[in-house]
Amino acid sequence: MAERLSAREVIALVTDDFTEHAPPVRPTAPDGPLSWEGYGASRARAADRTGEDESVVYGTATVAGRACALLAFEFGFLGGSLGERSGDRLEAAYRLARERRIPLVSLVATGGSRMQEGMVALTQLQRVARESVLLREAGVPHIAVLRDPATGGGWATVGAGADVILALPGAQVGFAGSRVRPPDADPVAYTAEGQLAAGHVDAVVRPGELRETLTRWVTALSGPAPGDVEPPAALSGTPLPASGWDAVCQARDPGRPRAQAYLERYFTHRLPLVGDRCGGTDPGMLCGVGLRPGGGGAVAYVAQCGTATRPAGYRTAARVIRLADRLGIPVLTLVDTPGAANDAEAERAGAGAAIAEAFAAVAGARVPVTTLLIGEGGSGGALALAAPGNTWATPDSYFSVIAPEPAAAILKRPPEEAPHTAEQLRLRPQDLLELGIIRGIVRPA
Incomplete structure (x- = not known):
């Protein structure tokens, strides 16, 4: 007690x-x-x-x-x-x-x-x-x-x-x-x-x-909220990938900087917001409000940690984005997931509805939303948190309609065709920039 x-x-x-x-x-x-x-x-x-x-x-x-x-x-x-x-x-x-x-x-x-x-x-x-x-x-x-x-x-x-x-x-x-x-x-x-x-x-x-x-x-x-939010600088000196498969391998490197490192560098203090208020949490989704150095104001953050995002993670993200929108606080999202969780438990928990809620929260936000792709960008589970027209990428990241291995399987190709499929998907940061999917590629400070 x-x-x-x-x-x-x-x-x-x-x-x-x-x-x-x-x-x-x-x-x-x-x-x-x-x-x-x-x-x-x-x-x-x-x-x-x-x-x-x-x-x-x-x-x-x-x-x-x-x-x-x-x-x-x-x-x-x-x-x-x-x-x-x-x-x-x-x-x-x-x-x-x-x-x-x-x-x-x-x-x-x-x-x-x-x-x-x-x-x-x-x-x-x-x-x-x-x-x-x-x-x-x-x-x-x-x-x-x-x-x-x-x-x-x-x-x-x-x-x-x-x-x-x-x-x-x-x-x-x-x-x-x-x-x-x-x-x-x-x-x-x-x-x-x-x-x-x-x-x-x-x-x-x-x-x-x-x-x-x-x-x-x-x-x-x-306090007064800042205007547009600049994306964080890249935390590694990894060069741009030479091939699509190189991009996938760099994004999956276990030593690559993750969301926690980006948030620690970007904010002086972080105040967590936890849970979807429906009985669920997702440890692979970090959400809250952070204070920027030098009195730069508050920024809400939603950050994937490299795991398959659970329905509770998307609902928590939507809750935080809507709260920030209502209070006039700009939003930073960090995208890093191989995709949305698609196991039976996730389906029973409403994976589709939760992803739709996240898409709607980003689309409906009246405050500035800035996105940085920091690793894997797997399908709609990643795109749900990406700001249209204001998404950036690090050199050690990729964004794809689907990961190369399942893409090859869907196309009835043998597993060894995954690298070639990755090349066809044009998922490298420089490909994404050329296609107009991202606004730019960030470099180390």
């Missing part, structure tokens, strides 16, 4: 300063909208214990000198539960972020909807959902920090609805709270670490590192 900090303690942990806003005034009966016997007394005891008059505190704050709207749940007040008056405060916090066009930071610790207010409490989730939609339409970022616990409707709206989701180690995270889970439930599935592995959380961050991590996210998502 994670350490349980009060709302005020966690606010002090992550902000430079905080100005609480007065909550909206709502006259209520002593025992609430349902006249639940003893509810008023329970509220009074919670107020005495916590010093708060509701389960949500909100206002404005600065994080590393940057303004943001902030809301924090007080779990000590009736389990951080959502009721009508806490719904008023959540709505006000979202509206504050939207009207001032500043990031919203949500510090979530809740057990769900308040039973003593029945369906009145549950309908607060609809209010939060509407505010979330309006915030997205306004292009304002939302960062959530999941404390212990983050369950029920608070997780399913405020938490899971954020653009970036951070969690404290060991926090309970899940729609089902500990008292209502099936008796045979795997407890790991309801932890921050379990949700990270399933692609529902972007990072698990220790309390001592939370301020720095949040500072970088607020800086990345609220």
Whole structure:
């Protein structure tokens, strides 16, 4: 179980300063909208214990000198539960972020909807959902920090609805709270670490590192974005290939620089975005937002790592590209895959639909998208992440409608014909440039 900090303690942990806003005034009966016997007394005891008059505190704050709207749940007040008056405060916090066009930071610790207010409490989730939609339409970022616990409707709206989701180690995270889970439930599935592995959380961050991590996210998502993104320089001095088969061999060289090396050289800091939010992750797809040297602004990145890309990888890529587009952040994609995964598991996971989603995200982006082909460019699984008219290539790469070996098989040629087939496919970087497929060939800096 994670350490349980009060709302005020966690606010002090992550902000430079905080100005609480007065909550909206709502006259209520002593025992609430349902006249639940003893509810008023329970509220009074919670107020005495916590010093708060509701389960949500909100206002404005600065994080590393940057303004943001902030809301924090007080779990000590009736389990951080959502009721009508806490719904008023959540709505006000979202509206504050939207009207001032500043990031919203949500510090979530809740057990769900308040039973003593029945369906009145549950309908607060609809209010939060509407505010979330309006915030997205306004292009304002939302960062959530999941404390212990983050369950029920608070997780399913405020938490899971954020653009970036951070969690404290060991926090309970899940729609089902500990008292209502099936008796045979795997407890790991309801932890921050379990949700990270399933692609529902972007990072698990220790309390001592939370301020720095949040500072970088607020800086990345609220700072001025650069315009067009220059492709990274090549990281090897490999010469242009003499033949098509040479191009294939160079791209498949295990010693060739991979995405991790390019990202480390290109960015001073990288903030990962993990998972497709549908229960899947792909370790062969690195996604996130990076900060460029010298205050060059934030750039979203989507990078294949040389493996066959899984459906979850394409869905994660599409999620990140659409987020960047909504927030006005340019995108860099690094293409390096022998092709999309095509095993039975990938087909059941919707490989075709996931690839289509990635194609659509790139095609629909209004922000600049720059692509660098850094290795293998295998068929549509690679092309899905390539920017039309703004794709570049390194000398140790190739792009092809299909890899030479399966191409030879389809053409009913013997395996030894693969090198000749590679030549016919015109897949070398210089061929791609001549054909107008790429914009240029990058060289070492």
